[in-house]
Amino acid sequence: MEILQGVWEVIKSILVNSGYAYFFTADGGYKNFIMLIVAFFFLWLGIKKGFEPLLMIPIAFGMLLANLPGANLAVQYHDLQGFIDLVAGRMTDTAGNTLTPGLMDFLYFGVKAGIYPPLIFLGIGAMTDFSSLIANPSSFILGAAAQLGIFVAYVIAIVLGFDPQQAGSIAIIGGADGPTAIFVTSKLAPAMLGTIAVAAYSYMALVPVIQPPIMKALTTKKERSVVMGTLRPVSKLEKILFPIMVTVIVSLLLPDAAVLVGMLMLGNLLKESGQTERIAKAAQNELMNIITILLGLSVGATTSAQSFLNLNTLKIVLLGLIAFAFGTAGGVLFGKLMYVITKGKINPLIGSAGVSAVPMAARVSQKVGQQENPSNFLLMHAMGPNVSGVIGSAVAAGILLTLLG
Known part of the structure; x- marks a missing residue:
């Protein structure tokens, strides 16, 4: 017993x-x-x-x-x-x-310490082809316009009572770039990192659900049916000079963006130089995979019940949706403006790809365009604003860090 x-x-x-x-x-x-x-x-x-x-x-x-x-x-x-x-x-x-x-x-x-997000950008750069953007530099405008959601969400967040650093961290969700959102939040409002990371990646994943209704609401059938001409060929010299010049120009203007833009462009230079194929592949595969695991796991571990289950989490999720919606709308509306200026040669749908969800946002532009005109192939044209959005989100991050950091 x-x-x-x-x-x-x-x-x-x-x-x-x-x-x-x-x-x-x-x-x-x-x-x-x-x-x-x-x-x-x-x-x-x-x-x-x-x-x-x-x-x-x-x-x-x-x-x-x-x-x-x-x-x-x-x-x-x-x-x-x-x-x-x-x-x-x-x-x-x-x-x-x-x-x-x-x-x-x-x-x-x-x-x-700001290590993982720049290394993710290195891998993204090594996987990115900027030819569409180089062939059509006006895509930069659409990529910039799609950052509208960041600044709209920032103002709304301030009105709702968040301090400037918190508002900036919430607003960057509108860039639809997970590593950038993590990088900015870790500097400005680290206590909110888990919530913002989850919101950012959730909305990136929901691009095919969120964007089409906005794109259709802001465009006419005629505009969505526009077939764009073939892009010009891009020389190897242009591909090599592009990452070097972007790094210098952006970094001198916004030093706080240098680490993200620099790593993005270094990865691309490794890919395009023709001399570093082995390490370019390492950046695309082994390095990218390892950092992705460490980044995701450690960010997820910040979402303890005490920090995640509160009213602010709901506000952040809603503000993230607003930021993403306004970013999509900003790109489409500037696409409509370019449609008018070029007398119908630009399909406004490619503007929605200005958010930094690569290549999913470009694929959504292609899909919506083909629904109106099965012979329409917008993917390569949409990739210009799409990769421009990656640069644009890094620039927006630099602006927020410069003003609020």
Whole structure:
């Protein structure tokens, strides 16, 4: 009998100190349970629906790990000084207990120190062909116009009571560029990083759902049916000079954008130079894959129940949608203006591709255009504004960091 009593005491001790018991505590354990459900939902979106799976799945799994009670896998700091205090054993919880740094704390250092997003840009640059933009430089205008949503969302966020740094972090969602959103938020409002990253990648994944109604509402059937001419061939010299000149011009104008633009253009130069094929492939594949895992996992681990489940999260999600919608509208409206100026030679649909969701936004322009005119092929034309949007989002990030950082 004493043996059975002893076994029961051991079992009871294990259960009382388990994560399962924490779900039923009075200090908010149910919130962790809710966050696990949210993590399962995002895993479903990534695995079953294929919504940005390369980042959605690591972020969702990081969210899951962060909300397992007692696992010590949530990021416990939001700035570099906090990381120093955590490692030195000077950081304590609300009960006065000294916090011990965990795996995610060390992985997250790459986000907070601004390491992962630029390396992602390096890989993106190595995979990007800027020929469409070089062949049609007016695409720069459409890429710039699609950043309208960033500044509209910033103003609305200020009106809703967010401080300028928080408003800037929310607004950058409108650029539809996940690494840029993470980079800006880690500098301006790190406590909001998890929410903003999840919102940014969710809207990027929902481009085929969000954009078509806006595009159709702002254009006529005649405009959507416009067939654009063939783009001119681009020389190898142009492809080599482009990343060098963009780096110099943008970085001198906005030094805060230099790290993103510079890495983007370095990756592209490695691709186009013809002399660095081996490391260009490494940037496209091995480096990109490794950094994507580390970035997604560590960002997901910032979404603890305490920081994610609040009214501000709902506001951020709604403002992100507004930013994305206005960005799409800005590109389409400037496309309509170019349609008028060129006397019907520009299809306004390519303006929607000015958001930085490459190449999904360009594919949406192609799809909507072919619905009106099956012989219409807008993909290459839409890629110009699309890759311009990548540069535009980095420039917008530089502006926000210069003004608010």
